[in-house]
Amino acid sequence: MSNTTAAERARHAARVATSADAFEASVGRGADRMLEFENLVRRELELIGEDPTRDGLLKTPERVAKSLAWLTRGYEMDVADVIGDAVFEEEHESMVMVRDIELYSMCEHHMLPFFGKAHIAYIPHGRIVGLSKLPRIVEVFARRLQVQERLTEQIAQAIQDVLGPAGVGVVIECEHLCMMMRGVEKQNSKTITSALKGTFKSDPATRDEFLRLAHGPRR
Numbered sequence: 001m002s003n004t005t006a007a008e009r010a011r012h013a014a015r016v017a018t019s020a021d022a023f024e025a026s027v028g029r030g031a032d033r034m035l036e037f038e039n040l041v042r043r044e045l046e047l048i049g050e051d052p053t054r055d056g057l058l059k060t061p062e063r064v065a066k067s068l069a070w071l072t073r074g075y076e077m078d079v080a081d082v083i084g085d086a087v088f089e090e091e092h093e094s095m096v097m098v099r100d101i102e103l104y105s106m107c108e109h110h111m112l113p114f115f116g117k118a119h120i121a122y123i124p125h126g127r128i129v130g131l132s133k134l135p136r137i138v139e140v141f142a143r144r145l146q147v148q149e150r151l152t153e154q155i156a157q158a159i160q161d162v163l164g165p166a167g168v169g170v171v172i173e174c175e176h177l178c179m180m181m182r183g184v185e186k187q188n189s190k191t192i193t194s195a196l197k198g199t200f201k202s203d204p205a206t207r208d209e210f211l212r213l214a215h216g217p218r219r
Protein backbone atom coordinates (compact mmCIF):
# COMPACT_ATOMS: atom_id res chain seq x y z
CA MET A 1 0.00 0.00 0.00
CA SER A 2 2.66 2.49 -1.01
CA ASN A 3 2.19 5.84 -2.67
CA THR A 4 2.52 6.01 -6.44
CA THR A 5 6.15 6.45 -7.42
CA ALA A 6 7.43 8.29 -10.47
CA ALA A 7 8.42 4.94 -11.98
CA GLU A 8 4.90 3.59 -11.52
CA ARG A 9 3.45 6.70 -13.12
CA ALA A 10 5.82 6.33 -16.07
CA ARG A 11 4.86 2.68 -16.49
CA HIS A 12 1.21 3.68 -16.38
CA ALA A 13 1.74 6.35 -19.04
CA ALA A 14 3.53 3.83 -21.25
CA ARG A 15 0.66 1.38 -20.85
CA VAL A 16 -1.90 4.03 -21.78
CA ALA A 17 0.16 4.98 -24.85
CA THR A 18 0.35 1.35 -25.93
CA SER A 19 -3.38 0.79 -25.63
CA ALA A 20 -3.99 4.06 -27.50
CA ASP A 21 -1.88 2.70 -30.35
CA ALA A 22 -3.78 -0.56 -30.29
CA PHE A 23 -6.96 1.44 -30.44
CA GLU A 24 -5.77 3.48 -33.42
CA ALA A 25 -5.07 0.19 -35.19
CA SER A 26 -8.52 -1.13 -34.38
CA VAL A 27 -10.09 2.04 -35.76
CA GLY A 28 -8.59 1.05 -39.10
CA ARG A 29 -10.36 -2.30 -38.96
CA GLY A 30 -13.70 -0.78 -37.94
CA ALA A 31 -13.61 2.03 -40.49
CA ASP A 32 -17.26 1.66 -41.53
CA ARG A 33 -18.43 1.84 -37.97
CA MET A 34 -16.31 4.91 -37.26
CA LEU A 35 -17.63 6.65 -40.37
CA GLU A 36 -21.18 6.00 -39.25
CA PHE A 37 -20.31 7.48 -35.83
CA GLU A 38 -18.85 10.56 -37.46
CA ASN A 39 -22.00 11.13 -39.49
CA LEU A 40 -24.07 10.87 -36.34
CA VAL A 41 -21.91 13.42 -34.56
CA ARG A 42 -22.14 15.78 -37.55
CA ARG A 43 -25.94 15.51 -37.37
CA GLU A 44 -25.81 16.03 -33.61
CA LEU A 45 -23.88 19.26 -34.17
CA GLU A 46 -26.56 20.46 -36.60
CA LEU A 47 -29.33 19.58 -34.17
CA ILE A 48 -27.80 21.61 -31.35
CA GLY A 49 -27.67 24.58 -33.73
CA GLU A 50 -24.04 24.42 -34.78
CA ASP A 51 -22.47 24.59 -38.21
CA PRO A 52 -20.40 21.40 -38.65
CA THR A 53 -18.65 22.92 -41.66
CA ARG A 54 -17.02 25.77 -39.78
CA ASP A 55 -13.28 25.48 -39.27
CA GLY A 56 -13.21 24.63 -35.57
CA LEU A 57 -15.71 21.80 -35.98
CA LEU A 58 -14.47 20.18 -39.17
CA LYS A 59 -12.53 17.43 -37.41
CA THR A 60 -14.80 17.24 -34.38
CA PRO A 61 -16.93 14.30 -35.58
CA GLU A 62 -13.80 12.23 -36.12
CA ARG A 63 -12.38 13.21 -32.71
CA VAL A 64 -15.65 12.50 -30.92
CA ALA A 65 -16.04 9.12 -32.61
CA LYS A 66 -12.51 8.13 -31.62
CA SER A 67 -12.78 9.38 -28.08
CA LEU A 68 -16.13 7.66 -27.55
CA ALA A 69 -14.68 4.39 -28.79
CA TRP A 70 -11.80 4.87 -26.35
CA LEU A 71 -14.04 5.75 -23.43
CA THR A 72 -16.16 2.65 -23.99
CA ARG A 73 -13.38 0.22 -24.82
CA GLY A 74 -14.35 -1.91 -21.83
CA TYR A 75 -16.87 -3.63 -24.11
CA GLU A 76 -13.92 -5.13 -25.98
CA MET A 77 -12.14 -6.26 -22.80
CA ASP A 78 -12.75 -9.09 -20.39
CA VAL A 79 -11.40 -9.95 -16.98
CA ALA A 80 -9.70 -13.19 -18.04
CA ASP A 81 -7.67 -11.30 -20.64
CA VAL A 82 -6.46 -8.56 -18.32
CA ILE A 83 -5.59 -11.02 -15.52
CA GLY A 84 -3.65 -13.31 -17.85
CA ASP A 85 -1.45 -15.62 -15.78
CA ALA A 86 -1.08 -13.24 -12.83
CA VAL A 87 -2.86 -15.48 -10.32
CA PHE A 88 -0.49 -17.13 -7.83
CA GLU A 89 -0.78 -19.82 -5.17
CA GLU A 90 -0.10 -18.16 -1.83
CA GLU A 91 -0.84 -18.94 1.82
CA HIS A 92 -1.15 -15.29 2.87
CA GLU A 93 -4.48 -14.94 4.66
CA SER A 94 -4.59 -11.31 5.75
CA MET A 95 -6.29 -8.44 4.01
CA VAL A 96 -4.78 -7.19 0.76
CA MET A 97 -5.89 -3.72 -0.22
CA VAL A 98 -5.27 -1.26 -3.03
CA ARG A 99 -6.91 2.07 -2.50
CA ASP A 100 -7.29 5.32 -4.44
CA ILE A 101 -7.48 3.60 -7.82
CA GLU A 102 -8.34 6.33 -10.33
CA LEU A 103 -11.57 5.65 -12.12
CA TYR A 104 -13.30 7.26 -15.10
CA SER A 105 -16.63 6.08 -16.38
CA MET A 106 -19.78 7.35 -18.08
CA CYS A 107 -23.28 7.26 -16.67
CA GLU A 108 -25.69 5.34 -18.82
CA HIS A 109 -28.53 7.78 -18.22
CA HIS A 110 -26.89 10.89 -19.64
CA MET A 111 -23.70 9.59 -21.23
CA LEU A 112 -21.78 12.08 -19.12
CA PRO A 113 -18.63 11.22 -17.19
CA PHE A 114 -18.43 10.24 -13.58
CA PHE A 115 -15.03 9.89 -11.96
CA GLY A 116 -13.34 9.30 -8.66
CA LYS A 117 -11.61 6.53 -6.74
CA ALA A 118 -12.05 2.85 -6.13
CA HIS A 119 -10.76 1.03 -3.06
CA ILE A 120 -10.47 -2.73 -3.34
CA ALA A 121 -9.60 -5.30 -0.71
CA TYR A 122 -9.79 -9.04 -0.40
CA ILE A 123 -8.73 -11.79 1.98
CA PRO A 124 -7.00 -14.54 0.00
CA HIS A 125 -7.97 -18.16 0.31
CA GLY A 126 -5.00 -19.88 -1.32
CA ARG A 127 -4.63 -17.51 -4.26
CA ILE A 128 -3.55 -13.93 -4.84
CA VAL A 129 -3.51 -11.76 -7.94
CA GLY A 130 -0.78 -9.37 -9.14
CA LEU A 131 -1.60 -6.03 -7.50
CA SER A 132 -1.44 -4.13 -10.78
CA LYS A 133 -4.29 -6.27 -12.05
CA LEU A 134 -6.84 -4.74 -9.69
CA PRO A 135 -6.84 -1.36 -11.51
CA ARG A 136 -7.09 -3.26 -14.79
CA ILE A 137 -10.23 -5.03 -13.55
CA VAL A 138 -11.67 -1.61 -12.70
CA GLU A 139 -10.95 -0.48 -16.28
CA VAL A 140 -12.80 -3.43 -17.82
CA PHE A 141 -16.04 -2.38 -16.16
CA ALA A 142 -15.55 1.39 -15.87
CA ARG A 143 -14.97 1.88 -19.60
CA ARG A 144 -18.57 1.17 -20.45
CA LEU A 145 -21.85 2.94 -19.90
CA GLN A 146 -22.52 2.37 -16.24
CA VAL A 147 -24.34 3.14 -13.06
CA GLN A 148 -22.01 3.35 -10.10
CA GLU A 149 -23.90 0.71 -8.13
CA ARG A 150 -23.51 -1.92 -10.85
CA LEU A 151 -19.89 -0.99 -11.47
CA THR A 152 -19.09 -1.59 -7.80
CA GLU A 153 -20.84 -4.95 -7.76
CA GLN A 154 -19.24 -6.12 -11.02
CA ILE A 155 -15.73 -5.41 -9.75
CA ALA A 156 -16.39 -7.28 -6.49
CA GLN A 157 -17.95 -10.21 -8.34
CA ALA A 158 -15.05 -10.42 -10.80
CA ILE A 159 -12.54 -10.69 -7.94
CA GLN A 160 -14.76 -13.25 -6.24
CA ASP A 161 -14.88 -15.32 -9.45
CA VAL A 162 -11.17 -15.11 -10.27
CA LEU A 163 -9.72 -15.74 -6.79
CA GLY A 164 -12.42 -17.45 -4.75
CA PRO A 165 -11.20 -15.44 -1.74
CA ALA A 166 -12.54 -15.56 1.83
CA GLY A 167 -14.02 -12.13 1.21
CA VAL A 168 -14.02 -9.06 -1.02
CA GLY A 169 -14.78 -5.42 -0.38
CA VAL A 170 -15.09 -2.65 -2.93
CA VAL A 171 -15.85 1.00 -2.16
CA ILE A 172 -16.24 3.55 -4.94
CA GLU A 173 -16.57 7.29 -4.46
CA CYS A 174 -17.35 9.40 -7.49
CA GLU A 175 -18.53 12.77 -8.67
CA HIS A 176 -21.07 12.69 -11.46
CA LEU A 177 -21.03 15.41 -14.10
CA CYS A 178 -24.71 14.77 -14.80
CA MET A 179 -25.38 15.97 -11.26
CA MET A 180 -22.80 18.73 -11.26
CA MET A 181 -23.46 20.34 -14.65
CA ARG A 182 -27.19 20.00 -15.02
CA GLY A 183 -30.38 19.60 -13.07
CA VAL A 184 -29.79 19.87 -9.35
CA GLU A 185 -26.23 21.22 -9.77
CA LYS A 186 -24.99 19.70 -6.56
CA GLN A 187 -21.39 20.70 -7.20
CA ASN A 188 -19.74 19.12 -4.22
CA SER A 189 -21.68 15.94 -3.67
CA LYS A 190 -19.98 12.57 -3.84
CA THR A 191 -21.72 9.29 -4.41
CA ILE A 192 -20.34 6.43 -2.36
CA THR A 193 -21.19 2.82 -3.11
CA SER A 194 -19.89 -0.40 -1.63
CA ALA A 195 -20.08 -4.10 -2.37
CA LEU A 196 -19.12 -6.59 0.33
CA LYS A 197 -18.80 -10.34 -0.07
CA GLY A 198 -17.88 -13.28 2.17
CA THR A 199 -16.21 -12.30 5.44
CA PHE A 200 -16.47 -8.61 4.52
CA LYS A 201 -20.19 -9.07 4.81
CA SER A 202 -20.41 -11.59 7.65
CA ASP A 203 -17.62 -10.41 9.96
CA PRO A 204 -18.06 -6.92 11.45
CA ALA A 205 -14.36 -6.67 12.43
CA THR A 206 -13.21 -7.32 8.85
CA ARG A 207 -15.76 -4.90 7.46
CA ASP A 208 -14.75 -2.20 9.95
CA GLU A 209 -11.06 -2.65 9.20
CA PHE A 210 -11.74 -2.35 5.47
CA LEU A 211 -13.94 0.72 5.76
CA ARG A 212 -11.50 2.37 8.16
CA LEU A 213 -8.66 1.81 5.67
CA ALA A 214 -10.79 2.92 2.71
CA HIS A 215 -11.91 6.15 4.33
CA GLY A 216 -8.90 6.73 6.56
CA PRO A 217 -6.48 9.65 6.27
CA ARG A 218 -4.02 9.79 3.35
CA ARG A 219 -0.36 10.30 4.03
Ligand SMILES: [Zn+2]
Pocket residue numbers: 107108109110111112176178179
Ligand atom coordinates in the same frame (compact mmCIF):
# COMPACT_ATOMS: atom_id res chain seq x y z
ZN1 LIG B 1 -26.34 10.53 -15.19
